[in-house]
Amino acid sequence: MKGRIVLDLGTPLPFRKELKDYEKDFAGVHYFSLGYKVFEKTNSSSPHVDGDICRLPFKAESADGIICKEVLEHVYNPFLAIQEIFRVLKKGGKLFCTLPFIYPYHGSGQYKDFWRFSRDGIDYLFSPFKEVRVAPSGGYFYILQSFLPIPINRILFSFYLMPLINRLDRMSTREGRTSMWMILAEK
Numbered sequence: 001m002k003g004r005i006v007l008d009l010g011t012p013l014p015f016r017k018e019l020k021d022y023e024k025d026f027a028g029v030h031y032f033s034l035g036y037k038v039f040e041k042t043n044s045s046s047p048h049v050d051g052d053i054c055r056l057p058f059k060a061e062s063a064d065g066i067i068c069k070e071v072l073e074h075v076y077n078p079f080l081a082i083q084e085i086f087r088v089l090k091k092g093g094k095l096f097c098t099l100p101f102i103y104p105y106h107g108s109g110q111y112k113d114f115w116r117f118s119r120d121g122i123d124y125l126f127s128p129f130k131e132v133r134v135a136p137s138g139g140y141f142y143i144l145q146s147f148l149p150i151p152i153n154r155i156l157f158s159f160y161l162m163p164l165i166n167r168l169d170r171m172s173t174r175e176g177r178t179s180m181w182m183i184l185a186e187k
Contacts, residue, residue: 004064007088008033009053010071013046017069037110054080061090068097073115074107078125086128089187095129097183102143122181129185136178141169143179 006029008019014033015023034056035047051057053068054077066085072078085095099117107113117125119134126132145157145165157165 003028003030005030005032005062006065006067007058007063008067009056009085010068010074011035011047014048019067054084056084056088058088060087061093063088064090064093066093066095068095070098070100072097073100073103073113073117074111076112076114078115082125082128086187091187093187095183095185095187097185098137099181099183100179101181102146102177102179104146117181119181122183126183126185129187131186133184135182136180137182138179139169139172139177141165141172143177146179 006026008014008016008031011017011033012035014031015026016033032049033047034049034051034053036052037050049057053071053075066089068085072081075081089095099122101116101118103116105113122134123132145153148156
């Protein structure tokens with residue numbers, strides 16, 4: 001992967017959203033994070049680029065890979081965002097994306113919460129890509145956890161019960177009964 005360009009779209013901090021543990025795997029990769037309307041910029045806690053995912057400030061076919069985790073539900077026009085992602089990816093480039101399906105509203109401030117994505121919607125949204133793999137992520141128990149009041153959530157989903165709950169969740173996760181989707185698409 002040395003010398004390749006990877007864009008992490010829609011994050012206020014580099015290597016956020018579970019990527020911190022993998023930061024060393026990006027050694028030799030030109031990694032750029034893109035945030036939206038960043039108000040306070042500091043060296044360690046700012047994205048590399050401030051921009052709009054619907055008008056990406058990158059040249060066509062300039063990226064080898066794009067990460068877009070928990071972003072498109074907050075974008076006013078996810079169709080335009082996917083067109084931009086497709087434009088910026090090189091031929092053979094890969095996109096890793098996550099999208100919510102059964103998930104509570106989680107907009108705040110300037111980051112509104114516009115969309116939820118069914119499997120049919122994902123097929124349509126990602127239709128420009130050559131290959132698209134979609135996997136459900138999070139079953140009944142993750143969905144339940146998302147909607148419970150915080151005090152009950154802390155008890156039921158405590159450190160001690162999580163291994164059992166995670167196992168039950170994996171057994172219940174399938175098409176149409178998922179809180180999230182993981183998508184790997186190739187241009």
